[in-house]
Amino acid sequence: MIKEVIVVEGKDDTAAIRRAVDAETIETGGSAINEAVYRRIELAQKRRGVIILTDPDHAGEKLRRLITARVPGCKHAFLSREEATHKGDIGVENAPPEVIRKALDNVKTDFQRAESEITWEDMIDAGLVVHPEAASRRMRMGRLLGIGYANGKQFHKRCRMFQISREEFIEAYRRMDEEEESAP
Known part of the structure; x- marks a missing residue:
């Protein structure tokens, strides 16, 4: 099991993460993240650490920046657009399990x-x-x-x-x- 909590955008992303690894997630509901979700991310960061894994698109990058600004010290995992695209749809939910595992193996820490x-x-x-x-x-x-x-x-x-x-x-x-x- 991955120690850190993985922050994703939605339930389909959570399903993709769970197909790849044993981990818990926090779903933001997209870039319209609310105060309650921020508080859960802050608590997870204090107790277990957080890995942010958002879609490799404009909205996902905006969400990553918002969370990083609010919750310092998060770790980051990245997927390329090619790895996360299926039939023109870009998202974590489209990445194969081995690609998600590779992204999580190459986590970067925010300094x-x-x-x-x-x-x-x-x-x-x-x-x-x-x-x-x-x-x-x-x-x-x-x-x-x-x-x-x-x-x-x-x-x-x-x-x-x-x-x-x-x-x-x-x-x-x-x-x-x-x-x-x-x-x-």
């Missing part, structure tokens, strides 16, 4: 006030910003680093939040380049 080893210049040099294919490159790097997709500014912030080391960043960049070279 809000940490300094980043990754500079904005590193982001430019890696083609993650100010590049014609920056969005798709951030999607691939986010998958390789286990921090999910975000716009350039948020991606840089996540590198800081999750204390991505320069070595991790360089290794992910190398792997991304290898994937591009081997693509047809």
Whole structure:
């Protein structure tokens, strides 16, 4: 059983989590999260710890930011859009059990006030910003680093939040380049 409580958006997400692992969840009911749900998340964080696993879409990322701002020290698990999409529908509920287990094995801890080893210049040099294919490159790097997709500014912030080391960043960049070279 996973010690932490996993925060998800809805009951279908809870069902998907339970197919993958033995864990308890808190359902937010989407991004219209209310005070009672915040209090349950705060209590879970104090007693057991919390892992946030939201949909890899705009609403899921907004919810992740809201919870993180309100409840510091949460852990984060990420799914890519590809892993969580079925017949055009994006959501945790669509991810296969092995993908959910992999995301939970690669949980990242939120270090809000940490300094980043990754500079904005590193982001430019890696083609993650100010590049014609920056969005798709951030999607691939986010998958390789286990921090999910975000716009350039948020991606840089996540590198800081999750204390991505320069070595991790360089290794992910190398792997991304290898994937591009081997693509047809």
